[in-house]
Amino acid sequence: MRYVTDRLIIVFNLARTTKMNLRGSDSGSVTIWCPIIPEEDIRRLSSQRKGLQEISDAFHEWQAVMRGKSIVGTSIGILLDRIRMLMINVGIAVGQNRSLAEEVQDIISTKLRTGSLGLVTEMESESPEDKLVKKTLAMFFAKVKFTRDIDPLENIRAAMPDLKAFVSDLDAIDLFRMFGVTKVTDLDESRYSDIKIKVTKMAMVGSTNVIKRIFLRLLSPDPWDND
Numbered sequence: 567m568r569y570v571t572d573r574l575i576i577v578f579n580l581a582r583t584t585k586m587n588l589r590g591s592d593s594g595s596v597t598i599w600c601p602i603i604p605e606e607d608i609r610r611l612s613s614q615r616k617g618l619q620e621i622s623d624a625f626h627e628w629q630a631v632m633r634g635k636s637i638v639g640t641s642i643g644i645l646l647d648r649i650r651m652l653m654i655n656v657g658i659a660v661g662q663n664r665s666l667a668e669e670v671q672d673i674i675s676t677k678l679r680t681g682s683l684g685l686v687t688e689m690e691s692e693s694p695e696d697k698l699v700k701k702t703l704a705m706f707f708a709k710v711k712f713t714r715d716i717d718p719l720e721n722i723r724a725a726m727p728d729l730k731a732f733v734s735d736l737d738a739i740d741l742f743r744m745f746g747v748t749k750v751t752d753l754d755e756s757r758y759s760d761i762k763i764k765v766t767k768m769a770m771v772g773s774t775n776v777i778k779r780i781f782l783r784l785l786s787p788d789p790w791d792n793d
Contacts, residue, residue, distance in 0.1 A: 601625065602656075604790045607673050617660045621670055624659035628652045629785055637781060642718045642774040645781050646710075649678070652784065653713045675712045677790060678780055682707040685776045694736060694744040695761075699768045702726045706773060722769045729758055 598615050600608055600622040611618060632648055653674065657667045686704050691697045705725035710716070733741065738748045745757050783789045 598622065601788050602652075602784075603670060603673060604677060611666070611669070614663070614666055617663050617666045620659040621656055621666075624655040625652070628655050632781075633785055637778055640774075640778070642770065642777050645774070645777045646712070646716065646718065649712055649777075649781065649784070650715065671713055678712050679707060679710065681780055681783065682710070682776050685779055686772075689772065694740045695765055695768060698727065698729075698732060698761075698765050699772055701732075702765065702769045703772055703776065706769070707776070718773060719766070719770065722773060723762075723766055726762065726765065726769070729762060 598608075598612075598618045600618045602621065602625040603611065603618070608618065628651065635648070637645065653671050656670055656674070660667045660670075683704060686700060686707060689696070689700050689703070691700045702722060702725050705727070706722050709725070710721065733744075733750055733753065736744065741750065742748050744761065745753060747753060747757075
């Protein structure tokens with residue numbers, strides 16, 4: 567894999583410095599190398615050579631800036647802001663071609679959303695709290711707007727499933743593990759409030775870990791290589 571990655575970097579550098587094109591091996595169509603756009607989409611956009619080159623340049627400039635920033639202790643809000651800056655840079659790069667900018671932003675957002683949801687499915691869900699966190703994050707990432715400035719905390723709260731409906735499906739064992747009671751009728755609003763606070767905190771941690779992994783993918787030479 568390291569050999570393949572190094573080769574991709576060499577190919578990309580050649581394409582940039584000599585203004586060469588890369589020929590698609592399957593269809594025979596000529597496309598420019600633009601790693602932020604998946605292969606299946608870049609073939610479809612191959613007629614937009616100039617715009618793709620400008621987007622590719624903007625992506626690498628963004629990478630160069632972001633590689634100098636630490637992600638240790640970084641919140642999900644800051645990481646989403648950094649990703650949003652990529653979207654803004656794409657729009658600026660092809661400012662005279664709004665349709666291309668919006669299409670590429672949509673392509674990137676879809677890939678980020680799909681990747682995030684894939685990581686959520688891999689999360690453990692042994693306890694009732696874990697299951698609720700997983701449901702919350704699945705809803706959050708299904709709707710998150712990578713092109714917009716959002717409040718992750720508010721969006722996660724809004725994504726949380728109805729707690730009373732969730733609790734009604736629990737058996738006595740899980741109910742006791744979650745609340746310390748064996749009957750739903752023994753629950754009061756303060757217990758519901760406590761568990762909402764706990765699950766929200768867990769979801770914030772979980773969402774941050776997911777976005778960190780997505781962010782690191784974006785810093786790699788080929789972000790969609792593992793998809």
